[in-house]
Amino acid sequence: MALSLKKFLPHLLVIIGFIALSLAYFSPVLSGKQIFQSDIMQYIGMSKQQTDFRAATGEETYWTNSAFGGMPTYQLGAQYPHNYIKKLDSVLRFLPRPADYLFLYFIGFYILLLTLKVNYKLAALGALAFGFSTYLIIILGVGHNSKAHAIAYMPLVLSGILLVFQKNYIWGFLLTTVAMALELSANHYQMTYYLLLLVLILGAVYLFDAYKKKLLPHFFKSVGILFFAVILAIGMNATNIMATQEYVKESTRGKSELTINPDGTPKAITSGLDKDYITEYSYGFLETFNLFIPRLLGGGNGEDVGKDSEMYKFYTSIGASPVEAMREVKHTPTYWGNQPIVEAPAYVGAVVLFLFVFALFVVKGRLKWWLVGGTIMSLLLSYGKNLGILTDFFIDYVPMYDKFRAVSSIQVILELCIPILAIFGLVHLFNDFEKNEGKLKALKIAAGISGGLAILFLLFKGSFDFVGVNDGYYRQAYGEYGQSFVDALKADRKAMFTTDALRTLILVLLSAGAIWLFLKKKLSQNMLVVVFAVLILFDLINVDRRYVNNENFVSPLQVSKPYQANAADLEILKDDGHFRVLDVASSGARASYFHNSLSGYHAAKLGRYNELFNFYIAQNNINVLNMFNTKYIIADDEKGGVFPYKNEDANGNAWFISDLEKVNSANAEMTALDSLDTKTKAVTTQELSTAKFSIDSSATIKLSSYKPNYLKYNSNNPNDGFAVFSEVYYGDGWNAYIDGELQPHYRVNYVLRGMPIPKGQHTVEFKFEPQVIKTGSSIALGSSVLFGILILVGFVYVRKRVSENSNATS
Known part of the structure; x- marks a missing residue:
């Protein structure tokens, strides 16, 4: 024992x-503080309805109406038995x-x-x-x-x-x-x-x-x-x-039936995401060296460049106070790579990469080759559209590759492989059965490659223009000061480039020196491990804390309740009916936190709804907004605040129509909605079991009970009729019942539910039963x-x- x-x-x-x-x-x-994470703030907004439902009932809803007109909660933190x-x-x-x-x-x-x-x-x-x-x-x-x-x-x-x-x-x-x-x-x-x-x-x-x-x-x-x-x-x-x-x-990760874009141009047919969307975040070739020199390409889109920066001088030169200038330079867009936005460089570490290069010359066998193979694969695929031949092959022929976006994130594999091989470089360094001559040779090569690379960047920094893809926008946005802004920005980018290249060179020399001292019997194994622990921690933590530090933490209340109701929200919340809200004054999941919203924040929305949104909702097509029972539209007012516009023409929760048109394609169904009177007509591509119905002015159908996963309506119609419901159609879970008996329902108007209802008084129920x-x-x-x-x-x-x-x- x-x-x-x-x-x-x-x-x-x-x-x-x-x-x-x-x-x-x-x-x-x-x-007791909590980290404030922007994506989690969006998640809290998106999942608020299901969280409230779980707290109130002890049950799981598996469907939320608070975002994108309605969607399953499978990717919103659903809890399963x-x-x-x-x-x-x-x-x-x-x-x-x-x-x-x-x-x-x-x-x-x-x-x-x-x-x-x-x-x-x-x-x-x-x-x-x-x-x-x-x-x-x-x-x-x-x-x-x-x-x-x-x-x-x-x-x-x-x-x-x-x-x-x-x-x-x-x-x-x-x-x-x-x-x-x-x-x-x-x-x-x-x-x-x-x-x-x-x-x-x-x-x-x-x-x-x-x-x-x-x-x-x-x-x-x-x-x-x-x-x-x-x-x-x-x-x-x-x-x-x-x-x-x-x-x-x-x-949106599935195959679309549409073959046209909102502007009428032909749409590329894919079995997954659009190729441009998949490769939007593609690592640049020069960005490869961010793994080794952290701010070679300016770091992130919101760098704190400090008081000694050219940007600080710029702000004070145009009349900003020192406090105002310091506030502005904390979020300087110094990144000048070719990705749309980068929070921070994917820095693996100068010390770790030096050890990795050293290991390449001392480690042999299968371990080395699967780690090197994984590293190379990860790096090449992260280039995305910048290495189109390889990326296109994977998108077109490798199963499921087209289901994922932001290809640059595959670099997590090299971030896993490189430290493993780096440590095995030290394992072989400590092996007594391997000759010191070979280790010394490997050290010289590794130091020459790693240190030489840093020196080359320092010597040839004048060869780079330090121009970012958004500089033209900044030049316009700052008007007469635009060129001065960009010039200051470029100067700070160059300074960061120089500082971090020199920093990497020093770390490489210290690492190489430590190994040389070990080989010369000046350092013990234990001491060398301590030296590298200090170097690695100093190297990585200093860079990490540029981006994630104590300033990221706030009180728990700010995390659990990240949104505060504004005047428009408070006015809408007085209405206890079931309806939808379109917030054109803000983006993301804010509206979903308070209301049943037509917008939201999610990487995998329902595909048909996303298409309809791009075609019509984003264009404020009133007939489409009406069919979602959009009762309120939150908009900016002239005083800089927001106000809730009440839409008196919303169709309601359900209504009987006089005409149902059968079309032969998704294209025809989508384009028909452009001018369709959704109050009296509907369009569908589905074959209905019955198409005989009529409408009467006395016919009514009203929502009498509502939960996210359950809706109950009372129908009264002297004739057989066809009702359209302002709810998103999702066949894999939603079941329709008339007087307690399961009945078929259909997708109409591209995304909504519709069903025939016999004459007389009936109870209609929708239950989400996946x-x-x-x-x-x-x-x-x-x-x-x-x-x-x-x-x-x-x-x-x-x-x-x-x-x-x-x-x-x-």
Whole structure:
């Protein structure tokens, strides 16, 4: 027992150190403050209705009417029955947010390096290099929590896979299952998809190695075990995966039936996202060196350039007070790359990249090649439209690649691979069986490449124009001062370029010097680890805190209630009816926080609604607004405030029509809405079971009960009629009932619901009853039970083997 405790004690101390570092970096959480994340503010607005419903009823709605006219909540934090892996995730994330994610970065990477047989000191060093990578910190600052969540579990997934290939089949299977289940539960399938691409490279390298070593039976046995582990992990997340898969087909990620754009021009036919949208955020070739020199291209779009900057001088020269000038320079758009907007550079670290280059010349074998392969793949694909041949091939031919946008984010893979290989550079440096001559040669080459690159940028900085894609806009916006503004901006960009290139050169020289001293027996192994820990922490944390620091933290109330009702909101909230609001005075999810809004903030809206929005709602087409029962429009007033315009012509919650036109294509249905009188007519491409109906002036249909997932209407019509409802059609879940009996309903006016209603008095109900939730929950329960049984069997087997080995040696 004493031996086991002594063996575990270093790991315990490392874990305690990770906890302390996580809390230290995000120290305001210790005083009860919370990080203010812009994307989470939008999420709170979007999910407010379902959160309120859950709090009031203890139930889950799975549908919200507060955004985009109505949509499923599957990608808005829906909670599912029997999702036990989420409970485990909650246990692992025991620290206050976002320290919990930073801790997960650390511990996952630490376990990965331990799996690769790295000693605990170097494993801890590697964890710091990974966890403090600037991109991983900045996504916590802006609120890309699900992305951070998925990235944090990537090392654990790799750990399980590597254990299986190391013939540690039982523990490898168990870890892969749990880690993959956690990875999927993070609910950022783009990151999981990128991890899959890396695993395929790893698998290809291991297959080739197994072939050379005549170990193919072991390889395929490992693949079989891993396949079963992944299937089980998918099963434990079945509800979310199945619901998402069902929703994707109807979302902007699915295939559109339209072949025209709002302006009438032909639309490119794709099975997923539009190619321009996918590649909008494409990494520039020159931006590659941001990995090594943080502000080579100006850093981000809101840099604090300080009092000694040319921008500060510019503001004071045009009459700004020192206080005003300091306020302005805190958000200077110094980024001059070719992406639309960048919060911060994807800086991996000068010290880490130097070690990576060093490792390229001392590390050999399959580990090196899958890490280098993953790094190169990640970098090339991140170029997006700037490397169109490769990107177009992946979009056109690689399954599911066209479902994801912002291709530059695939760089998370190189941010995972580079620190691993960097640490193995130190592992080989410490190996006694490798000659110092080879290590010294590798050091000279690495220092020459890394240091030489920094020197080249310093020598040839005059070759760059430091012009950003938005400089023309700034020149116009500042009028007579426009050119002076841009000149000051370019001067500060050049200064940042110079400062950070020099900074990188110094860090490279210090790193190279430390290794040289070690090779000359002037530094011990332990001291060298301490030196690199100091260098890496100094390097990365100093850059990280330019973008995420104590200023990002606010009181909990500002996070939980990020929006304050304005005069227009308060006036609209006096109306307790069921209707929709169009807010043209603001964007994002603000209106969704207070009202059933036609707008919102989401990367995967319902595809048909998004198309209708672009065609008509964004153009304020009154007939289309009326059919959504848009009762209020929030607009700016002349005094700089907002006011609620009341639309007296809104169609209401439901109405009978006199004419239903059948058209043959989505194009025809969409274009017909341009001038359609939606109060009396409707258009559809669907085949109806009955088309015989008539309208009478005495016919009425009124909403009598409303919940997000349930609507009840009372219908009274002397004739058979056809009613249109101001609700978004979603066939995979919404069921219609007349007097308690299930009846078919149809999609009309491109996005709305419609159905024939027989004459007389009837109760019409719409219930959101997604079968996918019931089926998925059953699979999740069964998979969780099966995994629990396998854990018990594995425990018994391992215990038996330990007992047998103990008896054999006694």
